[in-house]
Amino acid sequence: MKKIKLLALCAIVAGFATSCQKDEIANETAPEVSIELSDDHKAGLLAAGITAEASYKTIELLDGSVGKYIVADDVRLPIDLFESGEFRLGTTEDGNKQYRTNNLISSGNRTIDILGFTGSCCALTSNMRTGLQWAVNNYNRINSTLNFRLTFGTNFQAADMVVYNNGASGAGGQAEFPSGGRPGKFIQINAGTGTFGGSNVNNVNEHVIGHEIGHAVGFRHTDYARRRCGGANEGGGGVGAIHIPGTPTVNQWGASGLDSDSLMISCFDGSEDGEFSNFDVVALEFLY
Template identity: 65%
Template sequence: MKKIKVLAFCAIVAGFTTSCEKKEVSNETQPETVAEQVSKAHIQALHDAGVNATGAEYVTVKHPDGSVEEAIQSSDLILAINKLAEQKLAEIENGNKQYRTNNLVSSGNRNISIIGYTGSGYALTSKMRTGLQWAVNNYNALNNTLSFSLSFAASTSADMVVYNNGASGAGGSAGFPSGGRPYKWIQINAGSNSISNNAMEHLMGHEMGHCLGFRHTDYARRRCDNSNEGGGGIGAIHIPGTPTANQWGQSGLDTDSIMISCFDGGEDGEFSNYDRTALNYLY
């Protein structure tokens, strides 16, 4: 079974960081946490963004260029605190519980440079580099307006930078677009090196999907734990031509989607037909 998680029906959520786990990849990134309770205002901001605030905590994420991102992590999502306001979901469609953010990758930013980082302390393994190359090939094979150019270097001068964060467990994390640009940082856990090349391809494609604005296909009821990422019934706008998953169950869910929240390591790394439909519809 190809439990791919990336897009088949995901919501277009922009600006915060997400990640996948193995179950789907173990709990994402392992950023440094801060012993401080999340404020009521920030909990409300999470709900406004369609993110379940249960278990949310403040974290500090360090990137290869030395930059530090103060954020809130909830399950497999990391939202930059200084961009929370951008994440508020806009309700649409006459009372249907379908929402979207205002953020996607704009038409002028769709020629996307991506670096697989090779610098000291954050270098991708050979298997990670292979998975990234395969994932980029999959995106470039689609007939839409997105185009990726991939290089491997000890540089962070690119639209997306994929790096090894050294964390245990198989998984990764990423974010959603901001200001019309894709999210820049994709973290891959060091523990992911134990999965197959195809599962790595899946993981890379999944995180790239988040950077383009896609939510988990099963946001309404994560198959790992049955939780609702939307909290309070907030969901994701349905992309025409793809199955609908609602907040009460998984009827019609595309379990082959590369954007499914959890995977078991047996994925083939390829887009499902609905993933292709979703990507080509939006881009």
């Protein structure tokens, strides 16, 4: 039986891929428009514990609505909610963090109808569908109050969370944090994920999709300082994500206790098994 883990992802760099990769949306959806962030929004991102490169993007979603977002790695923040302060994160005394947002799913919204999209524009591939099923099974095995009910189809309006193929090149994905007590709804999976990892492709898809679901229920990256994967520190000093009791801490100097097997690590290389680490389970059971 599969063991239980909870990891993270981001872009293809020197042989490593990240679930948080920012590729263009495919032709099936409207093109994204990207301009430089204002100084106020840059300051707001820092207050939210995010210092990774970010930009504005206008994205057409499956429901035909056009949303304006600030996008940083594999996380999309709606600009209106961002400006309201909803995504500002708490602090810790010593800067040690292992990462959740202030935005969690309220007790009345923890039965989550999750849809694997099969419509003509953005259908999940067979490998993506397998990865989604395995990822949902992992979450449902955990002793938590979250209960995922998975279906495949096109009725995304009725779903609490929708996983779909955005047609973008490269392996990885993108998700939203919870908002208003509900999970982040739209999870995009890059088309390249469907074939990444060779014979291990289903586990890679399980990993990427499980990682993005993790963001949608409120998790940040475990390697907050990018100690393992490199790249920009996602937020410095005592500002940013909230440490989850019972899990290792790692500060901006990479000083202590990184759970390198976590599903929420910010990169992947194709060898992943898609399972939660022991500390991922601790974190999930503590929060929910």
